[in-house]
Amino acid sequence: MDFISILSIFVLACFVGYYVVWSVTPALHTPLMAVTNAISSVIVVGALIAAAASGLGAAGGVSKWLGLGAVVLASVNIFGGFAVTARMLAMYKKKEKK
Amino acid sequence: MVLQLLSAGAAGAVEHAATPSWAMFAYLVSGVLFILALRGLSSPATSRAGNRYGMIGMLIAVATTLVTHFPAVVNPDGETPAAIEHGLQTVPDFGSFGMIFAAIAIGGGIGFVIARRIAMTAMPQLVAAFHSLVGMAAVLVGWAAYLNPQAFGIAELTEVAGSEVSGLSADGASAFASAAVVLKIHAQSCIEMGLGIAIGAITFSGSIIAFLKLAGKMSGSPIMLPGRHVINLGTIIAILGLVGYFTMDQSLWVIGLITLLAFIIGFLLIIPIGGADMPVVVSMLNSYSGWAAAAMGFTLHNSAMIITGALVGSSGAILSYIMCKAMNRSFISVIAGGFGAAPEASGGAPKEQRPWKRGSAEDAAFLMKEAESVIIIPGYGMAVSQAQHALREMADVLKKEGVSVKYAIHPVAGRMPGHMNVLLAEANVPYDEVFELEDINSEFGQCDVAFIIGANDVVNPAAKTDKSSPIYGMPVFDVDKAKTVMFVKRSMGGVGYSGVDNDVFYMDQTMMLLADAKKMVEDIVKALAH
Numbered sequence: 001m002d003f004i005s006i007l008s009i010f011v012l013a014c015f016v017g018y019y020v021v022w023s024v025t026p027a028l029h030t031p032l033m034a035v036t037n038a039i040s041s042v043i044v045v046g047a048l049i050a051a052a053a054s055g056l057g058a059a060g061g062v063s064k065w066l067g068l069g070a071v072v073l074a075s076v077n078i079f080g081g082f083a084v085t086a087r088m089l090a091m092y093k094k095k096e097k098k
Numbered sequence: 099m100v101l102q103l104l105s106a107g108a109a110g111a112v113e114h115a116a117t118p119s120w121a122m123f124a125y126l127v128s129g130v131l132f133i134l135a136l137r138g139l140s141s142p143a144t145s146r147a148g149n150r151y152g153m154i155g156m157l158i159a160v161a162t163t164l165v166t167h168f169p170a171v172v173n174p175d176g177e178t179p180a181a182i183e184h185g186l187q188t189v190p191d192f193g194s195f196g197m198i199f200a201a202i203a204i205g206g207g208i209g210f211v212i213a214r215r216i217a218m219t220a221m222p223q224l225v226a227a228f229h230s231l232v233g234m235a236a237v238l239v240g241w242a243a244y245l246n247p248q249a250f251g252i253a254e255l256t257e258v259a260g261s262e263v264s265g266l267s268a269d270g271a272s273a274f275a276s277a278a279v280v281l282k283i284h285a286q287s288c289i290e291m292g293l294g295i296a297i298g299a300i301t302f303s304g305s306i307i308a309f310l311k312l313a314g315k316m317s318g319s320p321i322m323l324p325g326r327h328v329i330n331l332g333t334i335i336a337i338l339g340l341v342g343y344f345t346m347d348q349s350l351w352v353i354g355l356i357t358l359l360a361f362i363i364g365f366l367l368i369i370p371i372g373g374a375d376m377p378v379v380v381s382m383l384n385s386y387s388g389w390a391a392a393a394m395g396f397t398l399h400n401s402a403m404i405i406t407g408a409l410v411g412s413s414g415a416i417l418s419y420i421m422c423k424a425m426n427r428s429f430i431s432v433i434a435g436g437f438g439a440a441p442e443a444s445g446g447a448p449k450e451q452r453p454w455k456r457g458s459a460e461d462a463a464f465l466m467k468e469a470e471s472v473i474i475i476p477g478y479g480m481a482v483s484q485a486q487h488a489l490r491e492m493a494d495v496l497k498k499e500g501v502s503v504k505y506a507i508h509p510v511a512g513r514m515p516g517h518m519n520v521l522l523a524e525a526n527v528p529y530d531e532v533f534e535l536e537d538i539n540s541e542f543g544q545c546d547v548a549f550i551i552g553a554n555d556v557v558n559p560a561a562k563t564d565k566s567s568p569i570y571g572m573p574v575f576d577v578d579k580a581k582t583v584m585f586v587k588r589s590m591g592g593v594g595y596s597g598v599d600n601d602v603f604y605m606d607q608t609m610m611l612l613a614d615a616k617k618m619v620e621d622i623v624k625a626l627a628h
Contacts, residue, residue, distance in 0.1 A: 001122070001399045003286065010392060013405040016133055017412030024139045026509060026534050027523075029417060029516030030221055031149075032139050033384050036410040037228045039132045039152055040391045042403050043235050045125075045163045046250075049398070050242030051198050052169040053249030054191070063246035064194070068201045070238035073231045075205025076212070081228055082153050083213035088221075089149055091523040092142035094530055 031088045038081025044074035117166060122401065124162040129405030131155030136409060142529055159402045160202075169194035218524040219481050222380060222513040223312040229383045230305035233364075236298025236390035237357060240291050243397060244283070244353055250398060252287035255279045285345040287397050292341035294393030295353065296360040301386040303364030308379050311368075312513055318373030326370060333363045367433065374555070376513045377421045378432045385414025417515050424509035424535075426561075426571035454590070457609030459621035462584050465609075467626060469546035469582075471502040473538065475575055476518050477511050479552020479587070485616040486525035489551065492619050493527070495626045504541070505532040506575060508556035539576055548580035550602075552615050554587070558600045583608040586618050 024032050050067025053060065131151045138148015169191040216224050247253035257279050283291070310316035323329070337359050344352045371379050392407020422429050466472055474493065480486060493503040505527065511518045522532055542548060550557055560567040561574045577583050583602060589612055590603070602608055611618050 001401075006396060006399055006401075006404060009401050010396070010404045010408055013129070013133075013408035014412050016405075017136075017409040018416065020133060020136045020409070021413040021416045024136065025141060026420075027507075027516060027519040027529055027532060028139045028142065028145060029420075030225075030514060030520045031145065032136070032413060032516070033225050033380065033417070033514065034221075034228075035135055035139070035149060035152055036384055036388065036413045037225060037232065039135060039156065039406050040232050040387045040410040041235065042128070042132070042156065042159050042406045043232065043239055043391045043394055044156075045159055045400055045403055046239035046243065046394050046398055047235060048160065048163045048198060049167050049249060050239060050246065051201065052164070052167040052194060053246050054169070054171045059245040060249075063242040063249070066238045066242040066245070068197060070235040070242065071198060071201040072205040073235040073238070075202045076209035077205075077228050077231045077235070078156055078209065079206035080209030080213040082149060082156070083210050084216065084221075084224065085149050085152075086146070087213060088218075088520055088523070089142070089145045091218075091520070091526075092145070092529050093523070093526065094142075094528055 027092070028089075031085050034081055034085040034088065038078055038085060041074040041077040041081065044071060044078065047071045047074055117399070121162050121166045124158055125400055125402035126405075128155040128158040128162075128402045131158070132402075132406050132409060136413065155402075164195075164198070169198070218520055219484060220313070221520060222376065222517060223309050225514060226305045226309040226312055226380055226383065229380075229387050230302050230309060232387040233298045233301030233303075233305060233383075233390060236387075236394055237295050237302060239394055240295035240298060240397075241353070241357075243287075243291055244348075247281060247283045247287070250287075252291075252397060253281045253283045256282045283348055288345040288348065289341055290393050290396040292344045292353070292356055294390055294397060296337050296341065296356055297386055297390040297393060299357050299360030300364035300367070301383055301390055303361045304368045304379075304386070305364075305383050307365055307368040308376065308383060311373060312376060312380075318376075320370045320372040322370050323366070326366065330363060330366055333359050333366070337363065371432065373513070374510075375425075375427075375432050377510050377515055377517075378418050378425075378429070380514045381414050381417035381421055382433075383414070385411050385418060388412075388414055421510055421515060424573060425569070426573070452604040454603050455609055457584065457611050459611070459613075459618060460625045461609060462611055462618075463622045463625035463628075465582055465584075466496055466501065466547050466549070466622070467499050469501055471504070471541075471545045472496060472547045472549055473542065473545050473580070474503065474505045474549045474551065475511075475553050475557060475577070476505065476507065476522070476551050477553025477556060478513060478517075479554075479615050481512055481517065481521055482552065483615040483617075485551060485619050486521045486527075488616050488619040488623065490522070490525040490527050492623050492626070493531075495623060499626075503531065504538060506535065506538045507532060508535050508553070508573075508575065511553060511556060535573060535575065539573075542576045542579040545579075546581045548575070548577040548583045549586070550577065550584065551586040551619070554600055557602055560599075560601060577602060578605060581607060584611055585609070586611045586613070586615050588612065588614060 047067050047070030050063050051071050053064060132155045135148045135152030138144045138151065171189060171191045243250045243252060311318050337356055340352055340356045368379060388407045388410025391403055392411060395403025395407050418429060422432060496503050505522060507518045519532060523529060555569055557575045557577045558569060559578055561569045561572040564570060583605065585602065585608055587610060603610060
């Protein structure tokens with residue numbers, strides 16, 4: 001992909017983000033932060049590429065280990081973020097109809 | 099330092115293959131699923147499905163990456179018949195694959211256990227801690243890309259004369275003294291990578307400070323360094339300058355210095371910000387973690403990362419804006435810091451002793467039983483004393499007596515956006531009994547009892563009347579219109595985070611209930627039973 005198509009995706013996604021986030025009910029702002037936190041760990045994609053690469057020399061070896069470290073950190077976030085969001089969302093209940 | 103010096107022959111073999119189009123499509127799908135995850139949060143009813151979309155999106159992104167970048171080594175033993183026939187050959191590297199799975203299992207296990215065990219009141223510091231991990235992961239990925247740019251497809255081999263290699267030389271450079279082939283990272287990738295590392299590092303160190311402040315492991319009061327604005331601005335300019343310079347000189351020290359300065363600036367930026375401004379800070383760091391992911395997405399030409407980064411970035415930015423507006427403070431003044439400093443007997447009249455009334459749990463119970471409607475206003479104090487369960491019990495008893503009970507939540511109540519809502523939800527308060535500021539503020543005129551528990555600044559009428567007050571202009575609850583105001587507070591000494599005295603304490607209809615919030619509410623529940 002060339003730079004301009006990437007930039008287009010980015011700019012349009014910013015607008016989508018703007019409208020989607022304004023529609024989030026304030027009561028769910030904490031779960032919003034937790035889930036955005038989890039999805040921003042999509043950076044794990046970069047970490048996986050680094051960890052999977054064939055190391056070229058010493059620098060490549062270091063790169064691989066840095067990648068593995070990043071995979072650990074991002075995984076904490078992915079699993080922790082989604083799990084804690086699910087836990088919070090499970091608590092929001094409507095008034096019980098008696 | 100040289101990234102790699104290679105002879106022209108070996109160069110072709112390590113050429114990075116373009117991402118296949120099915121993979122690009124898969125990343126797009128996962129980006130769309132992330133959008134749906136946020137979209138689901140528009141109502142509690144759809145939110146759980148949204149969260150599942152998010153998980154599926156992440157699964158797709160991870161699986162796609164693992165398939166397209168399955169670990170492989172070039173010619174592991176050079177002796178296989180295939181290798182001899184085709185020259186260089188790649189074979190799957192299951193060792194690396196196993197290590198990646200181990201890394202996911204370790205991280206995932208830790209994350210899962212933390213998510214299960216964490217107390218709901220500790221949510222702000224947990225979110226801050228999670229932000230720091232995203233920041234650090236961005237830094238590590240940036241460094242990994244710098245050290246092995248070919249794996250990321252962001253570098254090309256350039257022939258340079260031997261003399262030009264100086265400063266970039268690694269071991270063995272001399273062997274190619276005449277015409278070496280040097281791996282040069284694209285200038286554009288340098289900028290994206292440099293910015294990604296810088297934003298990631300700021301997110302990391304800033305979140306660590308926010309975490310320490312929120313967890314009470316560090317004083318919540320602002321720490322002011324002399325000349326900090328000059329230092330901060332200078333450091334930011336230096337980082338930007340270095341990122342620019344990085345396109346020309348890809349030495350280790352440049353990227354090292356960028357990382358170091360960014361760590362320092364993240365620390366310096368958050369240190370002077372006081373506890374009450376933490377909702378803004380947490381949202382801001384949320385935003386940064388998104389921009390860091392987006393910058394890395396630009397480097398990797400990955401649409402899932404770019405879409406996510408943009409979503410998270412704008413989400414955090416909007417939350418910061420909402421928080422600032424709810425405090426009537428400009429974003430710049432929050433970042434500049436210093437709010438919530440020790441009260442310097444600010445302006446106005448010296449604090450004379452004004453008369454106030456103290457009530458008991460029995461008085462409160464009696465009045466609320468007789469009331470027709472009660473509006474409860476929770477604040478950070480409720481979170482500190484974990485009074486939410488007792489509070490819901492109190493509301494249940496009142497409802498049985500035929501009293502209408504509603505909860506009113508100010509956007510900046512607590513230490514992060516939506517903090518109070520989560521705590522009330524934890525205590526099984528139905529979310530349709532919980533109202534936002536603008537939806538309920540007109541009801542105080544008809545309400546019999548405004549029950550303030552652990553909040554202070556958000557009910558301070560000085561925000562409406564006193565132009566000299568630091569909180570002037572902040573939207574507040576009109577509790578002064580209620581027939582009776584009950585103010586649960588630990589003592590008369592402490593004032594809110596803004597350090598402003600509150601006229602509500604001294605109104606005729608106000609009854610001060612001085613005790614720990616949880617204990618007071620439990621006593622009221624007991625008194626109601628009689």
